[in-house]
Amino acid sequence: NAGVTQTPKFQVLKTGQSMTLQCAQDMNHNSMYWYRQDPGMGLRLIYYSASEGTTDKGEVPNGYNVSRLNKREFSLRLESAAPSQTSVYFCASSKERGGPYEQYFGPGTRLTVT
Amino acid sequence: KNQVEQSPQSLIILEGKNCTLQCNYTVSPFSNLRWYKQDTGRGPVSLTIMTFSENTKSNGRYTATLDADTKQSSLHITASQLSDSASYICAPGGGYNKLIFGAGTRLAVHP
Numbered sequence: 326n327a328g329v330t331q332t333p334k335f336q337v338l339k340t341g342q343s344m345t346l347q348c349a350q351d352m353n354h355n356s357m358y359w360y361r362q363d364p365g366m367g368l369r370l371i372y373y374s375a376s377e378g379t380t381d382k383g384e385v386p387n388g389y390n391v392s393r394l395n396k397r398e399f400s401l402r403l404e405s406a407a408p409s410q411t412s413v414y415f416c417a418s419s420k421e422r423g424g425p426y427e428q429y430f431g432p433g434t435r436l437t438v439t
Numbered sequence: 440k441n442q443v444e445q446s447p448q449s450l451i452i453l454e455g456k457n458c459t460l461q462c463n464y465t466v467s468p469f470s471n472l473r474w475y476k477q478d479t480g481r482g483p484v485s486l487t488i489m490t491f492s493e494n495t496k497s498n499g500r501y502t503a504t505l506d507a508d509t510k511q512s513s514l515h516i517t518a519s520q521l522s523d524s525a526s527y528i529c530a531p532g533g534g535y536n537k538l539i540f541g542a543g544t545r546l547a548v549h550p
Binding site: 431 | 443471473480482484485488490528532538539542543
């Protein structure tokens, strides 16, 4: 039982390049989330998927797209990377979106855009 | 505007000592509050989840308190260990599990 896994762990991009961050969970959770964490700031929600087949914008969605490929997998795509997207990205999952269900986080992807 | 303020920003204590971390929040609607532990280079791990009607919840040496009237929460760590060195993040939750994360308190436990 691996929990939430993310790939890659580290990535360096040049401005304008694109890439996809992968996330998978093996806990049969319905809801999945993408956050970014910047120094001195709290985690901020980029996009979430309340259930398979649905996605919605979070607090900071500009410059990102997501795909809920199936119940297990939720990917985050940067179409044209910008230096402002340098951050650590965390994927999380929970049983449901509503209610005090625990959110389980992956190990993170550290992205640098030059 | 939803806001979370944690204090202190950083803290150094000696192994075996106790400490208390503070969290003040302005989140509406409010339904629950979580505390997370985040080791350097890793994802946050949940310590406690309290609903608005709960005043205290413990997880081993970690005890969280919540005063929903004053919008304050604290995390008390008893008999600290070197492995407690981490960032501790407060996250009040509103409707539909929408969490607002604080910037965290960085704790260093020295031998």
